[in-house]
Amino acid sequence: MSEPLISLWGGGPWQDPARAAEAREVAAELEELGFHRLWFSGGFGDGVLPAFGELLAATRTLGVASGIVSIWTATPEQSARAFAELEAAHPGRFLLGLGNSHAPAVEGRGGRYDKPYSRTVDYLDALGGRVPRERLVLAALGPRMLELARERTLGAHPYFVTPEHTALAREALGEGSWLAPEVAVVLDADAAGARATAREHLATYLQLPNYTNNLRRLGWGDDDLLHGGSDRLVDALVPWGPQERVAAGVRRHVEAGADEVAVQVLGGRGDFPRAAFRELAAALV
Template sequence: MNTPHHSAPQHAAGPYGIFSHELRSEGPAQHDELLDAAAELEELGFGAIWLGGSSSVRHAALLAGATERVVLATGILNIWYETADTVARQRAELEGAHPDRFLLGLGASHAQLAQNYRRPYSTMVEYLDGLDAAATPVPAERRVLAALGPRMLRLARDRAAGAHPYLVTPEYIERARGVLGEGPLLAPEVTVVLESEPAKAREVARGFIEYYLQLPNYAANLERLGFSEDDLTGGGTDRLVDALVVWGTDEAIRARLAEFHAAGADHLALQIITGDGGDTPPRAQWRHLADIVGLGPKSGA
């Protein structure tokens, strides 16, 4: 059994990071914008950039040259899309060029999204075996798992630096910390809507979470937390929306994020949802969020 947890805090990257689907774009027209946005996030003081969607090592490598110290993480690399040998080789190349900058977030995705989906837990175990056995192994302390259920959380505890769960609540964090124990990294994605008007905030939030509520893995996790099938219908009840998405005044957002830390999270991967459907990085909102959580440009950086 691997025991990587003594090294995990180096990848906590402070209390806050940014989770972004936009920064994993491969469109040539956005190349310069993505590099500039990543550099600004580092300057703002966010400790990590989590590349959302089915991201890969190459997406992180694209941003590595434009930044100096921020941790670049996949949130998540889909284990059905790339072999363990390929990922280990790519990760070794990135590590050689930019040491101690990359954290490999791995996930088994969902049956609705992965063509060859089967036995997700057993396949994840086999994938970790492959990373260990590769010519250039990926150390356990340099990988985290997109764990939700207790079984995958235990695997994240035993064979990775920790867990990177998605669409969870502070109550979930408390339970997950109980499974993981005190050592492993717990770095959840947390969705934020910078809107204080309740109807508008919930409309944006509901438009985002409705898709995920139809995926059995998320639905089952929410039911374990005490939400009913009725809570999950129609984009979610107000109770569910308010539990899953952080919104409100700056003070309310700050207080809600503090609940995640108090429940046992080491690091929050903050995902801004604007509701406009655009792919452009929400840089003005990221600046606002940095102010809310007390970050700011690093002097002399």
């Protein structure tokens, strides 16, 4: 087995213009610590999200990926143009992650969540060759989207998944496609506290049918999906505990076939959990 690539998945602070200077400083430290890539969400509806370019400019080798740009909020033309701008300024370092989002998010903005698979196919057709397939991944969970990721892109970036899903995704993708699951973790040895932190995170996603349907395909029942998740589901989705136990949970995805794991540290309360990043680097990088 080749050495796994360990990346980080980040949320709000990375996009906050008021914290841009701090974000650049943290990104430079992540590069020094040896992390492969930084994933964070954002769109191109109004042009390139400034943070993508700023973080690439603040580093020399650290990759940056969109996890993910929604196909409902950015047109193929906007995504292609944004990719071209980032590629021209920072060759080879930006990975475009696309996804079909969720019905509540799309409909909450007044859109219609209709035939997401077909829309994804049409989106990829419209991109044409403007984004090379080796620089493009899909947020794929189910069999059809995984097949599309295998056929049309570098591979898949599944979010909110267990090691069992990673194994199934590897089987569906085959050995030639890239598999980079997101894995949320909690560095807290207290079971009650760690699970409470995990449930705050899970509660939002357990209201989204794409995720709950995927969990049901894996055999999880309705009781597991209530009240932020059963203890068994929390433990399967979110490795928690001291450094060594969390690292072992991340490695389970590597053992299941992941080429890269995008680790999301929970519990930072909107801050950059720099101490946790250092612990993870010591254990995994």
